[in-house]
Amino acid sequence: MTPTGDDHPLEIGVIGATSWVATDAVLPALAASPRIRLTAVASRDADAAVAVATRFGVTHHFGDYGAVIDHPDVEAVYVPLPNGAHREWTERAAAAGKHVLCEKPLAPTAADAEVMDAACRNAGVVLMEAYMTPFHPRAQALAAMVAGGVLGRPLFARTAFTFTLNDPDNYRWRPEQGGGALLDVGVYCLTPLTDLGGAPEALAARQAVGPSGVDTTSAGWLDFAGGFSASFVCSFEAPEHQHLEVVGTAATVTVELPFAGGAAGNLARVRRVDGSVEEVGGPDGDPYLAMVEHFAAVVRGEEAPRHPPGASVRLLDLVDRLRAAAADRPTGPTT
Secondary structure (H helix, E strand, O other): OOOOOOOEEEEEEOOOOOHHHHHHHHHHHHOOOOOOEEEEEEEHHHHHHHHHHHOOOOOEEEOOOOHHHHHOOOOOOOOOOOOOHHHHHHHHHOOOOOEEEEEEOOOOOOOHHHHHHHHHHHHHHOOEEOOHHHHHHHHHHHHHHHOOOOOOOOEEEEEEEEEEEEOOOHHHHHHHHHHOHHHHHHHHHHHHHHHOOOOOEEEEEEEOOOOOOOEEEEEEEOOOHOOOEEEEEEEEEEEEEEEEEEEEOEEEEEEEEOOOOOOOOEEEEEOOOOOOEEEEEEEOHHHHHHHHHHHHHOOOOOOOOOOOOOHHHHHHHHHHHHHHHHHHOOHHHHO
């Protein structure tokens, strides 16, 4: 009999365990799941690793990332490092025979992501992007509405994810670390658009570029087959705002806070062509817990990946195309 996740929890180690997404979201989910055993954590600050291990009841803690990858009990590694370090540590984990759950975006470029995918396939290990949004009840409700024809034929969509990044030392300002608004929050904006339309046939983009060389704001227009089009904006210099709207021939759906990981509450507002308005609610759910449990199920061969690496590569190819389009229309540096 093949052991289930509960009979044989997946033993996971975390490198870069002091990142905020790790400590505030993913580590609590890993610790809460009966399918997973949080086995080891590492930070380049050894004292910080001790603090994280104490908080989450982890036996093994290290001041060196490689010690987690080399630990014999660790079956899989969660990588919440800055974007520019994803490829190196994914390849190192794959070479050691460890499955990899890597933070979004999977890599700074599509080419990097393709190398990571190949390294994991060649090593016979699972690679999955730690992208929690599809596991949130909001995203599931929207997908159900589209699949059920509630919106009719999609005509137009727009997304926005903006906030002010005031910390000058944050890695998101560093080009060598894969910084910039498009990679950090733009991937949230683009994914639902490509879910609706596939790869755009044509696009246009503009970027404001900061003194360090990363984009502080990116905006664009996407044209898809079948008459569907969309726009997006993402920014490190605008007030905090999240928005998703899809306009269809039968209804328009609006989602506020579409990319937040908190409780579901009211999921969406649907306005139909007859003028009626419906508030669509749903159950609360922790998308991070659902994400890590899906990862465990994929590793154990119980489920097919809902978001395979190829999907991440295709999205990063779109990011590359948007960067290239924006480079042809420079706006000059911001201050």
